[in-house]
Amino acid sequence: MSSIPTQAPVIELEGLEVRYGRLRALKGVSYALGGRAIGLLGPNGAGKTTLLHTLLGFLRPAAGTARVLGLDVTTQAQEVRALLGYMPERDSFIAGMSGVRFVRLMAELAGLPAEPALERAHEALFYVGLGEARYRPMESYSLGMKQLAKLAQSIVHGPRLLLLDEPTAGLDPPARERMLRLIREIRDSGQVRIVISSHLLRDVEECCEEVLVLKDGQIAAYSNLAAERRTNRRFLEVETRGADDAFAESIRSLGCELATAGGRRLKMVLPEGVGVTELYRLARERGVQLRRVNFRRDSLEDIFLKAMEAPAAPAGPTPGEEASRGGL
């Protein structure tokens, strides 16, 4: 069981434009995403589901290209689908079937022979927590159980890329936690990449390493959450009393990037190997009081709100370029 190299592009979009009649749902989107778990964020009508449907080959691009794991979604749609698992947003099941029959059918349609399909259907349903309910007709499932069954059918055939459209929609808090835990577990297995489309920031923040914010059919922002979290751990905002230029200079001598805001407030990025204790030591030596020390917590909500205010940018960098960004 080989894991997928983390920096290989999972999704590559080049000038992707998708239309519903005259309506341009995606407007020349270009980006390359390569993380283990990618979040698609955006308000309703931003183009998230349209993008997922284009990746699945349900919609044909009016212009541009989209590639999944190196395969073109238009010319190699069947090959792409063989690598995908898809959990739709809306209620989706086949009437008159038990959970295990439903998941087995989905496995067989994905190409598994009958016996392994049955075995995997049982395993998938146990894995998502529907082991005891697997012989019940799906019509009798609660909303949360149907969501879990949808997740089971999306992983039963062992896809390389999992597309989850609003996976926690309509779930109560315990069910939501369970769903997010399963998604993190699948992500951490390293055997499948995940794309989550959601308008719930917390879901994306808890599960994803990269986030693409869509707005009005364009990319409004990209954030490498993993890199962002690493940067945040090095970024300090300090409120002082008695700080002078000599104190600022001594901080710079540690190798910190430093900016002052209003004399008493300092913003700095600590270099590798330098901890906050160094700062306390300098303050003690210089007789400076540190009244408040905060690590920056630039939450996904901030990123999202900024993106919603800013004009959308249709083009973007590759994952490697974005990951190398950082600093103040």
Next chain:
Amino acid sequence: MAVYEQTYRRYEGPRTSRRLRFLVIPRYAYQRLSGSKILWALLVAATLLTLGAAVLVYLKHNVRALAAMNLEVGELLPIDARFFDVFQGIQLGIGFLIVLVAGPALISMDLANGALPLYLARPLTRREYVLGKLTVLAAGLSLVTWVYGLGLWALQAVLEGGAWALDNLRIAGAIFAGAWIWILVLSFLTLALSALIRWPLAVRGVLLVLFLVLPGFGLALAQVLRTRWGHVINLGADLGAVQSALFGVAAADGPPVAGAAIVLALVLAGSIALLAAKLRAQEVVT
């Protein structure tokens, strides 16, 4: 993803043939339909009817059996094109009832429950999806129509001799072609209505209207306008006319063969177009 490990595991085993994967759909459908008593009753009826016809063919060639039953050969129906035309007509009627039971829910339930994206997110095209659903109806209808019909024809050929078989190859061709015209028209029409209406009961209602009520209008039209063309809106009569033409038998009061063929072709084309329009993995709201 082993149960005891409770962790995600990718499937690395063998895969089935891409070309035959659509057959998964009828297999699952038959498992569901096998619980229908009405369907079994119709299949038994079609089989008994075929057995009855086979007995008739056998008696026609067994003088001793006829003598035991105090019957003359001339008292039995002649085994000719008309015999097979009538036999197939009855079997097609039973086939219609089978479609009425098995067909309406085939697509409508998938659309009503949002299952189509699940099918089409797999390496399965829309064409293969329709082919899978079509196979459900076509296989059942084939059994009661051309499979039984050709079996009967073969029995007659064995009992009568090779010369009869050679002289009546047209009957075999008519059985096969006539059955397939009916199978394709009726199956595609049912699937299209199933995709359009999404409520099995209503689909059954529309089928009954098309095949039982509309002929009444056709008859009225034909009588008022004094033209056989009025019957073209009677799909059953259209098929009867085309089938009788295939058997080389003069049809009773029915539509002209050309008109009937055109109507059947239009119904088939319209049904396929409707399926192409309705079967989308996602609904577009603009």
